């Protein structure tokens with residue numbers, strides 16, 4: 108029976124970055140991944156460059172576009188453009204490349220990956236995890252990281268994250284060429300999708316297009332990605348292949364660790380419930396998970412509680428406001444667009460959210476302050 112310091116279930120973005128963070132610290136790490144090789148992920152690849160601080164390596168080769176403008180439209184018109192200030196605060200990365208880079212680097216530092224392998228049973232014996240897999244081999248570890256994404260089987264098993272997970276429904280595709288999307292601009296298109304929006308994020312030679320619905324569990328069908336949406340992004344060819352995905356979104360401040368076990372990324376329900384941003388919390392949670400596990404292993408204790416506290420403080424508090432904003436905005440999108448997006452300072456604020464300079468809590472506090480000041484007048 109092979110023994111590791113840490114076993115990670117899931118080798119996507121959060122599993123690979125946790126593996127790299129930990130193998131760089133000198134720990135023995137095994138990733139167990141159910142898929143054979145890195146398929147194209149249904150992910151538009153938008154990422155705040157400020158997340159560099161949570162990245163354990165240089166990811167330059169996965170960056171395809173550096174974004175200077177964020178454009179918002181209502182049914183192809185009523186444009187609002189926000190200029191992003193500073194040194195390109197928002198990047199579009201090719202997800203399959205980023206995941207590969209992180210994984211390869213983790214392997215360079217001694218990390219191991221088993222694929223395609225499924226975990227069948229997990230038990231604990233004398234403070235050691237015993238993990239039985241479908242390759243008929245059993246592995247042992249001191250700590251366990253759950254990184255099996257939005258369809259996580261294991262987060263619920265260990266009571267990590269919300270008892271009732273909430274999901275956004277998404278459709279994604281990648282089209283060759285840039286259509287009418289400038290190479291340094293991302294576009295958010297409202298009005299075509301009930302309870303959500305459509306987006307177009309440019310790579311070097313193609314565009315990641317997607318639709319998402321965020322409330323009322325509104326399901327999306329291929330016909331929702333209709334001519335109107337595709338044409339609004341400047342494409343004529345309608346013979347595309349799409350991927351449907353249910354994306355687990357943030358749903359409350361919850362405990363994300365147990366005894367020697369931690370959930371990261373989508374498995375921990377960290378994805379932004381308003382804009383589907385999941386790369387940032389994946390990298391953040393991977394970083395804090397590795398820090399907490401390192402602290403435990405180096406001081407021979409098993410208290411991972413500071414992990415849940417850190418994530419809830421650094422991310423969850425903002426998402427609590429993001430969830431409230433989503434509930435109102437997507438229920439009354441026309442009014443939301445007029446009062447929210449078309450407000451003079453709003454696009455800049457949303458751009459600041461996307462680039463990590465501001466969070467939903469900051470915005471909510473400003474609005475509340477404004478209301479209080481007005482009510483005193």
Ligand SMILES: Cc1cc2nc3c(=O)[nH]c(=O)nc-3n(C[C@H](O)[C@H](O)[C@H](O)COP(=O)(O)OP(=O)(O)OC[C@H]3O[C@@H](n4cnc5c(N)ncnc54)[C@H](O)[C@@H]3O)c2cc1C
Pocket residue numbers: 116117118119120121122139140141142148149150151152153154224225226254255256257258259260277278279308317352354371372373374378383384385386387389
């Ligand atoms: C359409 C779409 C567009 C998006 N666009 C953006 C964007 O522009 N910006 C942004 O910040 N976020 C975006 N996101 C969110 C982002 O993609 C996710 O938050 C991110 O992929 C989470 O990474 P993860 O490693 O937690 O999960 P995943 O990347 O899903 O990885 C989970 C891994 O676990 C494996 N796995 C699953 N079950 C098991 C099991 N039982 N055993 C072993 N392995 C298992 C899977 O095969 C997979 O490799 C988007 C999401 C969608 C759906």
